[in-house]
Every structure is written in structure tokens, then in C-alpha cells.
Amino acid sequence: MKLSLEHFDKAFENRIRLQIMSVLVANDSYDFNSLKDLLKVTDGNLASHLKALEKEEYITVTKTFLGRKPNTSYAASDKGRDAFKLHLKALENLIKQQK
């Protein structure tokens, strides 16, 4: 059976990217370290996936300083929210087709 992969977003093929996006869609913004604790991934891994999402313009990045420590927080952009919804729809359709 051929499955329709319409709306199936390549950017979300990776599980961690999809997870990052779900957190950002559910919250106004999330900072790097909290995201790392929540998803239980390494610094480098998280950073590279965030970079990829940033390149797609799915997320926006805000860099601030908490005292001397740099603090980077991420938020989902409108484009990212739409893409996330479409991707979920695509997953839903996949399930429907397989029934």
C-alpha cells in the first residue's frame, strides 16, 4: 500500500526535532538548559537540532544574559506552529490510511 506522504515534514523526521517542537508549541518559550534536562539529550545533539529548526525558520532564538551567564531561549514561530500542526495531521492521516 502506498502511503500519502503529503504534508509529512522532513524537518520533523528526526524524533528529537519533533520533541523540541512539541515543547515549544506548548510553551511561550523554553531555555536551552531546561530543554536539555527535559529531553535528556547532550548539549551538542540538542544544539545541532535547534540549529536545523532555526534554519527552517520554525523557531526564533533570543539570547540574553542572566548576570554573566549567557541564556538562550527558544520559541516557536508562526511558521513552525503551522508546520507542526500539518505534520501531526499527516501522522493522523497515515494512521487512518493504514486502518
Add this chain to the structure above:
Amino acid sequence: MKEKDIYSELSSIRSLMERSAKFISLSGLSGVMAGIYALLGAYTGYRIVYYEASGLTYREYYIDEYSIIFRLFMVAVTVLVFSIGTGILLTVRNARKKGETVWNPVSRKLLLSLLIPLAAGGLFILILLYRGYYGIIAPACLLFYGLALVSGSHYTYPDVKWLGICEIILGLLAALMPGYGLIFWTIGFGLLHILYGSVMHFKYDR
């Protein structure tokens, strides 16, 4: 992609969205303990006002002596410190058990949304104490505590909102019936906490 994979993907998204936006490590047992402390405190307060202040005369129970007010205040502070202490301890333990962090963006937001009504209410009550309006203390405690719970409930279990609404109703009733403040206070902080804590414990902690 297999169907099973999609299901696990969807459920992992769901759980992440929930865990990242709601603080679910609040311990039900700490509610029960807070209720027990409140009952003990209310009993001590009752003894202070009704037994020791009066001898044989009846209805001499006015709370206007400074020593009595000071002692009641100390009882209230003790109950508060013990409740918060137990709450923090049990919540940290609960979070460890679930493998979650205690200090994260959600718990910060939860704390902030609780603290704003609580701090406003606390200061308001201190001002009333200072100006001698003792009758309004019990209703104000219940009312502001209820408002704090309703505002904090966005970041944790929805059940907390119902506890908050019950406290608000009790606060308003207490304001309608002056003289019964201690009874309403005991119901609101004692019985309701025990009831709510047990419900939470059996619903989420096990």
C-alpha cells in the same frame, strides 16, 4: 513508518507537551500533612482564645489582647512553615521518583503565579492586623489562598483549580458570618486539604 511507531510518536509528543507545560510532581501527601498541621493549629488557636482568656464569664471571647494576638500569629506562622517545609520535601522526593527536575521553567511559573496573590493577600492581612480589623483575617486568608490556587492551577493538575474555588467560596461565606472565622478556616485549610491531598495521592501518586 509503522503504525505502532506513529502511535508511540504521538504519545511521546503528548506527554512532552504536558510535562513541559505542567508541573506534575506536586505531592498529594503534602496536602494531607498541611491539613493535619492546620487542624492542630486551629485547635491550639481555639485553646488560646476560648479557654485561657476567660474564666467563668461567658462570651468574653474578644480577640483584642496583644499577647493573645501575638500567640495566634505565632501559631499561624508555625503551621505555615511546617506546611511549606513538608510540601517542598515531599515534592522534591516525588520529582526524583518520577525522574523530573524540581526547578524548571514550569515550576518557576507555577511559583510566580501562586506568589503574586499570596504576597498581596499576606500584606493585606498584615495591614488589617495592624489596623485592628481582626474579623476579616479568616475570610481574607481563604479568599486570597483560593485565588492563588486558581491562578497557579494553569501550571499543574486541573484539580487544584477546584480546591481554589472551594476556598474562595468558603472565604466569602466566612465574610458573611462574622465570628465563625475559625470554623471556616479549619474547614478550608484543614479538612479540604486532607480531602484534596488524599484524592491527589490516589489519583496521581500511585
